[in-house]
Amino acid sequence: MNGNRGERIQEAVRATAAEFLAKEAGPQSLITVTQVALSNDARSARVFISVLPESAEEAALAFAQRNRRELAEFFRTRVRGAFPPHFEFMIDRGEKNRQRLDELSS
Numbered sequence: 001m002n003g004n005r006g007e008r009i010q011e012a013v014r015a016t017a018a019e020f021l022a023k024e025a026g027p028q029s030l031i032t033v034t035q036v037a038l039s040n041d042a043r044s045a046r047v048f049i050s051v052l053p054e055s056a057e058e059a060a061l062a063f064a065q066r067n068r069r070e071l072a073e074f075f076r077t078r079v080r081g082a083f084p085p086h087f088e089f090m091i092d093r094g095e096k097n098r099q100r101l102d103e104l105s106s
Helices: 003-024 054-066 068-078 093-105
Strands: 030-038 044-052 086-091
Touching (some): 003 030, 003 044, 003 068, 044 054, 054 086, 068 086
Parallel strands (some): 044 086
């Protein structure tokens, strides 16, 4: 895949997932899309999220996984000319580690 096209699709996935989660998730937690890893053929996307408060991580991850089909439909309405990838959500452990290091260095 053309690198520029891949970057555009990756950014579209990140923005669309962030908008979808902000719109559909309840007020009990804040879900932030931190990064997206797109496969070479753009058929699958790993969406990394961070959740506040931490106690809501598992519920937020389960919510995101349950709503993958709805996210694909939302993606179709927002991004013209791109087939929605298979979405997989993961907690961004790297972001959690960076936050922990910030806490320790303060």
